[in-house]
Amino acid sequence: MATGSTPLISLKNAGIYRSDRWLVRNVSFDLAQGEILTLIGPNGSGKSTTAKMALGILTPDEGSSNKRNNLKVRYVPQKVSIDWTVPLKVRRLMSLTGRVSKFEADRAMTLTGTLHLANSEVRTLSGGEFQRVLLARAIAFKPDLLVLDEPVQGVDFNGEIEMYELIRKIRDELQCGVLLISHDLHIVMAATDRVICLNGHVCCSGSPMKVAVSPEYKELFGARAASGLALYEHHHDHQHFSNGEIFTENGDNKGVKSSLVHSHNSNDKNHHSIGDQHDG
Amino acid sequence: MMDDFFSRAIIAGVGVALVAGPLGCYIVWRRLAYFGDTLSHAALLGIALALLFQVNITLSVFLVSVFVSLSLLTLQRRVTLSTDALLGLLAHSALAFGMVALSFMSWVRVDLMGFLFGDILAVTPFDIAIIWGGGLVVLIILMIFWRSLFAATVNLELAEAEGMKPEQANVVFMLLMAAVIAISMKIVGVLLITSMLIFPAAIARRFASGPEQMALLSALIGVVAVFGGLFGSLQWDTPAGPSIVVAASTFFIITVLTATFCKVIKSIRFNKGNNY
Secondary structure (H helix, E strand, C coil): CCCCCCCCEEEEEEEEEECCEEEEEEEEEEECCCCEEEEECCCCCCHHHHHHHHHCCCCCCEEEEEECCCCCEEEECCCCCCCCCCCCEHHHHHCCCCCCCHHHHHHHHHHCCCHHHCCCEHHHCCHHHHHHHHHHHHHHCCCCEEEEECCCCCCCHHHHHHHHHHHHHHHHHHCCEEEEEECCHHHHCCCCCEEEEECCCEEEEECHHHHHHCHHHHHHHCHHHHCHHHHHHHHHHHHHHHHHHHCHHHCCHHHHHHHHHHCHHHHHHHHHHHHHHHHC | CCCHHHHHHHHHHHHHHHHHHHHHHHHHHCCCHHHHHHHHHHHHHHHHHHHHHCCCHHHHHHHHHHHHHHHHHHHHHHCCCCHHHHHHHHHHHHHHHHHHHHHHCCCCCCCHHHHHHCCHHHCCHHHHHHHHHHHHHHHHHHHHCHHHHHHHHHCHHHHHHCCCCHHHHHHHHHHHHHHHHHHHHHHHCCCCHHHHHHHHHHHHHHHCCCHHHHHHHHHHHHHHHHHHHHHHHHHHCCCHHHHHHHHHHHHHHHHHHHHHHHHHHHHHHHHHHHHC
16 A cells, blocks of 8 residues: 555545534545545435545535545546436446547446446446446546445445455556445445544544444444444344335335345355455 | 528528537536526517617627526525526516616617517628627537536536536536527527527437437437428418427427337237237
8 A cells, every 4th residue: 555655635624514514524534545445424424525525526614625636536426317318328428527448448347247238328227237337437547536425326235245346456456546435334344444434523433343343433333333243244134224215216125135135145254254354 | 582581591590500409408408498598588688788888789698698697607606596496587687677678768669579589581691600600619619618518417526526627617508508599599589599409409319329419410400490491481471480490399299209109000019919
């Protein structure tokens, strides 16, 4: 990790004030090249707001937010809805904000398993397909900084683990910084270097292991997290239950739950591999 | 049969169609039909002010449209009202101010119908120069800002994060709209400008596979509507401006009917296949 070089982005005591309240306040962090930083916290804890500050979409009302000069950024927002009146195929989407060669676009689509969708109309894609297409678009440009806001929405459970694996692979290959927003610490931790736990302010931060056992994290995520990784599966059951409710637009609560039951074993395996990694 | 005034009308109409088509795509994509309407209402204020201060009408309409667009941008940030309510406020304020201003000028006899429905058969070579010159400038600027404008249309925050300067692109877009309203006002009149922007794009949507194709296609469809409308008006002695819109409207209805017809045929075939 090139921690010694200039950080890609740097927030210092940054905060956003809207409608008589602070959405987030006193957020400070640096993101270095080649680092994966995960922002985690409950709904409304200011994760997306913090990411938008880091990206320069929102200007902090307090503190400061700086980007390295000429930083090549690609952003996958939490929600992109494309108006049906816009005719847009996946291949055209690849070069939405900058020219990308066919070779790079194809490579990115192959990596995310979306090459077969290249000539599909964007609005016909499923939620999971669209997320992967957006990720492909982001990496085709070979950015210095990749910002992913809840990249696993609409992705099923197994797809979720794959997606994080993919994000790590991308980081290793491009050596870019990744700012990841997630609501689920346990799945992301395998790929994450550092975690910042938000709830209107920075509750705790550090390595995933450190955050998972910290009292602030336990307090924030309640009893489920209290026993740390021991209640790993149970924790997931819960997370996904509520997560299912977030995107019930598909009305697919049941599907999420049943896929969970089936994936308990693979779940365990993943858990062990995380442990191994941290021992080594 | 090709009278001189008629070929001038064709050249002017084609010029307007070529510019209105691509810009109209953005009107459709960004759901700004009411914005186009507002600007054309405001054009009447522009006309009134031009008569009052004895300045060029096109210039005056352009300036008033710019003023109204910028007021909208400012109000959107300051006032907690939805955009459509703000547009309604602006449109009718401008229209009413225009009418009141005209009434003060008792010495002015205005051909209001001409401004409302256009007077394409009366275009002068100077008008044509304005339309083609102004139109060319609009198209060139549109091409320069195409990528950022389109990115901002797809997702504003994504465009902002990736350095596309969407706010700047939006201001440019409003200026281009004002310019198109100003130069096409004489052709189709203030009430029908919105249709020149919306109809070709709406028809093109059905056939286009990408944003750029849709822009080109709607320019071409606009040209076809101009030819159809003008020859129709010559044939049946109907007012030229509205005839162009009628031609575009007919075009639209035909494409909708054809699509529906094809669907019905398909489903009949499908059902037959299932039964036997």
